[in-house]
Amino acid sequence: MKITIVSYDNWGLNNHLKKALEQKGYIVHHINFFDFKYEYPNFKTKLCNFILKTFTDKNIKNIYYGNEILKKLEENPDKQDIILTIKGDFIDPKAILKFRKYTKKSIAFFNDSISRFPKTKKVISCFDDVYSFEKDDCLKYKLKFITNWIYPTPIKNKGSKQYQVFNISSKDRRFSFIKKIASVLNEKNINSKILVFDKKAKNQKSSTIEFISRQIPLTEINEYLQASQVLLDISRKGQKGLSFRVFESAGLEKKLITTNADIKNYDFYNPNNIMVINEKKIDIPLDFFNNEYEKIPETLFYKYTLEGWINQVIK
Numbered sequence: 001m002k003i004t005i006v007s008y009d010n011w012g013l014n015n016h017l018k019k020a021l022e023q024k025g026y027i028v029h030h031i032n033f034f035d036f037k038y039e040y041p042n043f044k045t046k047l048c049n050f051i052l053k054t055f056t057d058k059n060i061k062n063i064y065y066g067n068e069i070l071k072k073l074e075e076n077p078d079k080q081d082i083i084l085t086i087k088g089d090f091i092d093p094k095a096i097l098k099f100r101k102y103t104k105k106s107i108a109f110f111n112d113s114i115s116r117f118p119k120t121k122k123v124i125s126c127f128d129d130v131y132s133f134e135k136d137d138c139l140k141y142k143l144k145f146i147t148n149w150i151y152p153t154p155i156k157n158k159g160s161k162q163y164q165v166f167n168i169s170s171k172d173r174r175f176s177f178i179k180k181i182a183s184v185l186n187e188k189n190i191n192s193k194i195l196v197f198d199k200k201a202k203n204q205k206s207s208t209i210e211f212i213s214r215q216i217p218l219t220e221i222n223e224y225l226q227a228s229q230v231l232l233d234i235s236r237k238g239q240k241g242l243s244f245r246v247f248e249s250a251g252l253e254k255k256l257i258t259t260n261a262d263i264k265n266y267d268f269y270n271p272n273n274i275m276v277i278n279e280k281k282i283d284i285p286l287d288f289f290n291n292e293y294e295k296i297p298e299t300l301f302y303k304y305t306l307e308g309w310i311n312q313v314i315k
Contacts, residue, residue, distance in 0.1 A: 007086035012218040016151035066095025089120040096126040133241035149309040150251040166228035171198035182208035233258040
């Protein structure tokens with residue numbers, strides 16, 4: 001089977017998907033359109049695109065991504081059995097419709113909510129099958145539900161950890177909440193490593209948060225994950241879908257502190273392993289750090305692995 005993955009892979013997570021498919025014997029191409037760097041030729045074009053995005057459905061960057069992806073598809077002489085698109089809302093719908101020329105089946109997976117990216121609604125009909133990690137979106141728009149996946153990472157350093165809590169996030173609307181959590185952890189003398197990505201990081205200082213001005217690679221993030229006892233997950237407002245941090249914690253057998261209350265509705269939820277907090281009352285008992293992690297039963301764990309994900313989506 002021939003498969004092409006089309007994704008905006010800014011963290012390198014979808015490389016795990018490519019490798020897993022290859023291990024199953026598939027011939028896989030990965031078009032990572034995060035590598036396609038569009039630059040406005042002048043200010044007038046940038047202003048024009050702002051007007052287009054505001055008052056029409058068009059976006060010069062999305063059109064550019066679509067055209068570059070089609071060029072890459074044209075270079076491959078073999079018709080694909082499946083084109084799997086991740087972050088398809090970043091691509092112009094007209095280009096996505098042309099994917100069908102190069103494949104027998106066009107599949108999409110969205111791991112952002114439509115409330116956050118409303119333009120997703122405009123591309124849903126361009127695919128043969130559409131999967132989403134957001135339950136409410138699946139019900140409202142008749143999509144197929146599937147979570148993110150546990151990607152394979154060897155468990156290292158099972159002994160004492162350098163950090164009790166680790167989190168890495170971009171500076172966005174979640175930042176005020178992150179500051180509150182960091183303060184609570186500091187007050188309780190809980191050793192934490194809280195990284196916040198911000199291009200203007202050089203101008204910011206904090207005793208509880210470390211600002212970084214560059215996106216660090218997944219390999220480096222994994223080093224922090226391995227060196228931590230508990231992972232911290234701050235979900236975006238209006239998001240119920242489970243982030244990759246949830247599945248990293250499961251794969252590495254780490255405890256999790258999360259703001260996503262919907263996690264209690266999943267079959268792997270275990271209050272010994274997962275603590276749910278909210279902004280109004282940030283309560284982090286020290287006992288949570290003292291109890292040992294309880295492993296997820298093997299059959300249940302497999303359901304959320306990358307291989308389990310592939311078996312559901314790539315039939």
